[in-house]
Amino acid sequence: MDESEERTGAEPLSTSYGFDDEEPPGKPRRHPLWRDVLDKQWDDWRWQSQNAIRSVRQLRNLLPFSPDELEAIGALEAEYKLAIPPYYFSLIDCDDPRDPIRLQSVTSPLEADSSYELDDPLEEDKDSPVPGITHRYPDRVLMVTTHVCTMYCRFCTRKRATMVRGGWDAISRDDERMIDYVRSHPEVRDVIVSGGDPLTLPYGKLRFFLHSLRDIPHVDVIRIGTRVPTTLPQKLFDPELVDILASAEKVWIQTHFNHPREITPEVARICKTLLRHGMPLNNHAVLLKGVNDDLETMRRLMRAMLRVKVRPYYLFHCDPVTGAGHFRTSVWKGLELMEGLRGHMSGLAIPTYVVDSPHGGGKIPLMPSCATTKACWFATRPRTNRPRYGRRSAIAASASWSRGPRRCSCPRTTSAWHAARPARSRAARQRRTATAAARAPRPPRAVAPRRKQRTQRAIVPRSGNTWYPCRWCPRADSDRLAASLGRARIIAIT
Ligand code: SF4
Numbered sequence: 336m337d338e339s340e341e342r343t344g345a346e347p348l349s350t351s352y353g354f355d356d357e358e359p360p361g362k363p364r365r366h367p368l369w370r371d372v373l374d375k376q377w378d379d380w381r382w383q384s385q386n387a388i389r390s391v392r393q394l395r396n397l398l399p400f401s402p403d404e405l406e407a408i409g410a411l412e413a414e415y416k417l418a419i420p421p422y423y424f425s426l427i428d429c430d431d432p433r434d435p436i437r438l439q440s441v442t443s444p445l446e447a448d449s450s451y452e453l454d455d456p457l458e459e460d461k462d463s464p465v466p467g468i469t470h471r472y473p474d475r476v477l478m479v480t481t482h483v484c485t486m487y488c489r490f491c492t493r494k495r496a497t498m499v500r501g502g503w504d505a506i507s508r509d510d511e512r513m514i515d516y517v518r519s520h521p522e523v524r525d526v527i528v529s530g531g532d533p534l535t536l537p538y539g540k541l542r543f544f545l546h547s548l549r550d551i552p553h554v555d556v557i558r559i560g561t562r563v564p565t566t567l568p569q570k571l572f573d574p575e576l577v578d579i580l581a582s583a584e585k586v587w588i589q590t591h592f593n594h595p596r597e598i599t600p601e602v603a604r605i606c607k608t609l610l611r612h613g614m615p616l617n618n619h620a621v622l623l624k625g626v627n628d629d630l631e632t633m634r635r636l637m638r639a640m641l642r643v644k645v646r647p648y649y650l651f652h653c654d655p656v657t658g659a660g661h662f663r664t665s666v667w668k669g670l671e672l673m674e675g676l677r678g679h680m681s682g683l684a685i686p687t688y689v690v691d692s693p694h695g696g697g698k699i700p701l702m703p704s705c706a707t708t709k710a711c712w713f714a715t716r717p718r719t720n721r722p723r724y725g726r727r728s729a730i731a732a733s734a735s736w737s738r739g740p741r742r743c744s745c746p747r748t749t750s751a752w753h754a755a756r757p758a759r760s761r762a763a764r765q766r767r768t769a770t771a772a773a774r775a776p777r778p779p780r781a782v783a784p785r786r787k788q789r790t791q792r793a794i795v796p797r798s799g800n801t802w803y804p805c806r807w808c809p810r811a812d813s814d815r816l817a818a819s820l821g822r823a824r825i826i827a828i829t
Pocket of ligand 1: 494531532
């Protein structure tokens, strides 16, 4: 009997309830705590919401924590909300402290560790002409309709409104004003209804938003960004909700699956229902350390989504939001994963990898082409994760530069560019000179040409490692990548 069972006097529960390697959607799972709940109750979203885990006191009876962890997450409880419906909690392997579902939903002591992250990393509030609306791209607007979610994702970009207690600015928001804004801007064709989770809105209010948008002639698409299919699919068992969505006619559903285990038989059922009612399903995943940052998991996720007819649309790089630094991977990791997907899986399974650039710079799609892959860059990354500025790092970089470039392995550039690039070794230079001389002998030059000064650019990001783009490569668009990394600096090293 463990500490929590001693405290509660509960019988030890077996937590081995079906975590296997079978391909999703697999079979339904239920934590032993709820094994006696009737199916009718289990499939009722109201029961799921009422029985959601909302406090550390409930959590400590269900998961093993060290005393230090308990103290840390207890302190965070006052700051951040917690909600995990029994359905989603049942997907956690309770024996694994690094379980990917647990990492996404359970408070971690690492959330207190925020050195450089921001509350509003994308500066959505700056591009907000009306409270609740973000108008950044010409033909699209984002509409934040609520702060409530069925589950509070620990990496949420908008946690300043959703997860932070008292963060939602309810007073300044006016639903009519938001709709009026869209109505008065004929260039807006696509409205992203988000939150929080719009599917947690009372039905009357959801109907108001969707029907008002449907009646605006220049709006072609209403995208609903929701995690309800992932965390509480039972809500979409409700025919009334499906009818509201279907009646808006222009609705596209943007799901948010991050791990293959989230694709369950319940999810397969609701996906079928939504598709039958004419709502296309696209997925926005977030690249999260420990959750989906390995190739096999990513491939399984993509395959699982295709199996339930959800199109992988975007793979977002995790935003530098307060308290989510432990979820962030390097951009290289994302590119590596994309390289492992493209060409190995159906094109339908390939999302667009996107860095939402900090400070409102917008979305930047990144492709593992020769411009950005590791193969094409000089692998002279410093071992530390801290940003390095100044003369010392420049000297270090210059020293590594002197070791010479690596050969680019990109098939598109290898043949053309590397055949044409100047030879670097003395022997090769002599060979070239000899060949050239044999072909067309020229008189020796009177003045020896000045040796061209060697200059290389280094990108010093705000955090993470310094990179050195290949100077031979025509596609090394380092400025663009630097912009994606926020306050990256580009320095010239001679
Ligand atoms: S459901 Fe969406 S808005 Fe809500 S916490 Fe998760 S990511 Fe954030």
